[in-house]
């Protein structure tokens with residue numbers, strides 16, 4: 503089964519709504535958006551930018567899709583400061599990142615919370631980009647596969663095979679995020695391959711073959727091609743480099759560079 507590559511830019515807490523408009527316009531121009539078909543290209547702006555991005559994408563009929571960086575596990579009610587899946591769906595979001603290591607680390611999100619958010623995303627027809635990945639001590643102890651697979655297990659409780667077949671996974675070793683320490687292509691393949699094998703055990707080979715698995719952690723235009731050449735890596739979740747539309751467009755053209 504062929505999986506269309508996905509390159510997603512996680513802007514994190516950067517770019518206000520005016521900067522978001524300028525960035526998406528520049529990205530669309532740099533990609534030659536109307537003709538670009540090598541990969542699905544997504545941006546994941548802060549919540550406050552989403553309406554502006556939606557207006558631009560709809561108005562100019564861009565192929566770029568967009569999503570949010572998080573959502574509430576609840577569907578509505580007295581949850582001050584939270585944003586529901588229904589609100590994101592109404593804004594035309596395709597994706598929502600769930601379980602990013604920065605949410606786990608700074609907001610105490612554990613596997614049950616991540617699982618509840620995955621289920622909330624499916625209730626509102628959003629596609630989760632589920633992030634897993636080990637910190638440096640786990641990597642140094644050689645536990646990266648077991649750790650990442652265990653986060654996957656924790657996130658997929660009560661997720662059906664039909665739902666799971668549409669999920670996007672992102673393997674993001676914490677030690678490689680924002681540090682310039684990119685994992686080697688073999689490092690990325692080791693864990694991405696293990697995640698796919700686990701999907702086959704939890705569900706079946708068809709589900710495992712359908713799921714796109716991204717690598718994230720200091721991805722740049724000069725290291726993307728080696729990562730994308732790995733059989734179980736289907737794209738990238740890009741942080742810092744996604745804030746520069748020219749550089750991000752180059753990352754999205756990985757296959758032209760490697761091919």
Ligand SMILES: O=C[C@H](O)COP(=O)(O)O
Nearest residue numbers: 512679680719720741742
């Ligand atoms: O979600 C993206 C990752 O945290 C990677 O961030 P980075 O590309 O800045 O290392």
